[in-house]
Amino acid sequence: MSARVAVIGGGLAGISAALACVDAGAEVTLLEASPRLGGAACSFRRGELWVDNGQHVFLRCCSAYRGLLERLGTTGATMLQPRLDIPVLMPGRRSLRLRRSGLPAPLHLGGALLRYRALAPAERLSAARCALRLRRLDPGDGALDRRSFGSWLAEQRQSARARAALWDLIALPTLNLHADDASLALAVKVFRTGLLDRTDAGDIGYATRPLAEVHAEPARRALATAGADVRDRTRVLALESGERGVTVRTDAGTVEADAAVVAVAHHQLPAIAGPRWPDVAALGVSPIVNLHVVYDRRVTRHAFAAVLDSPLQFVFDRTAAAGLRRGQYLAVSLSAADGYAQARSAELRAAFLPEIRRVFPGAARVEPIDAFVTREKEATFRAAPGSAAVRPGCRISTPRVYLAGAWTDTGWPATMEGAVRSGITAARAALIDLGHTRSLPEEVAA
């Protein structure tokens, strides 16, 4: 008889776990509280528009996430730069690009850094030396997780300007914290794996269709085709587990399984956790806010850009992905958005629309036809010093229950890549422990 696995949560971790189990021949029931799959990476309709809850970006080094896209048949619904190339805009100054070359790492970034006019020449040299020192650090070193990236940058004599215009430019969207607040270990992981260790690692990718068409709907189809039972609008209330299996209690009855993969977000865990489950409250949360602005005409030719000397952070052209036929739709993506998460939409519009006009001359005299805000107050765990010690592995002291989610001990910050890795890892552990050895998902490489 095939193993019965219940997967709780239909985000990218749960989808990956469910696919891994069903592909290995297990009998899978996926239980998702909301009406749709996709979790923290999702879309909704606003009139004619498809709106993503927040801009999602991946890198070429996100091998597990890209593997999921392949499995779902949606690689073609994303773009991946042939070479890392970030336009950097500065109000009132000529824009520049952070663009890698084809040289072996870390030389591939040498030219970009030395030409990086956002910094003074001495700051560029100092940043290059700092990057080489960072490349020698081990992200798995527990001591690095006990201190902040910012304190280390200060020790490396990185100026305030270098921290804002270079290090935070990467830290903010990847760690969802400012360098000063982020764990050095996680920063090392991001900078080494995402930029410094391999020439092509940091090439940027993102969806060219709504996330619903990239993850949620294809995942539902793939799971159904493979024989999984996907139950949305089904909230799990509690799990009772013993050496012989798990009873999952939901608001629509019970599900009996040989093992359960729990793939809910860390802040959702206490609602279903048993007494011996890990306490992950100390991970905290970090918000992401997006301001969505629609114009009746094109205001910039940039597909996306980083913005310095302005609160705008990153701006993406969402026109085609959202299905807008005329005009242009820009999404301003604000990470580490503690200061904005509670603000009213009118306040955010009043603060940011003039900034867009200042940064994009094409928008200077154009009134948007729509401007609205999406707030994800619990977007990610805080990638802060000490977080590594709190993140549990997939096996916990409760028998037959396995944890997955971007917040588990993946070594990655809270990313789509981390979510997919965690799902595969938990599925593999559950199947192995059940003595299921056929068609096991491959172990995810470190």
Ligand SMILES: Cc1cc2nc3c(=O)[nH]c(=O)nc-3n(C[C@H](O)[C@H](O)[C@H](O)COP(=O)(O)OP(=O)(O)OC[C@H]3O[C@@H](n4cnc5c(N)ncnc54)[C@H](O)[C@@H]3O)c2cc1C
């Ligand atoms: C605005 C925003 C922007 C982001 N940008 C990026 C980015 O650019 N790049 C990147 O890599 N990552 C980004 N992330 C992070 C990324 O989206 C997440 O790390 C990842 O999607 C988390 O997946 P997950 O499956 O671990 O958890 P989740 O997506 O949170 O999934 C958990 C699921 O469990 C369900 N659930 C909870 N409780 C129950 C219950 N009791 N019963 C049944 N179901 C339950 C929830 O409804 C949810 O669907 C962003 C996140 C946000 C919010």
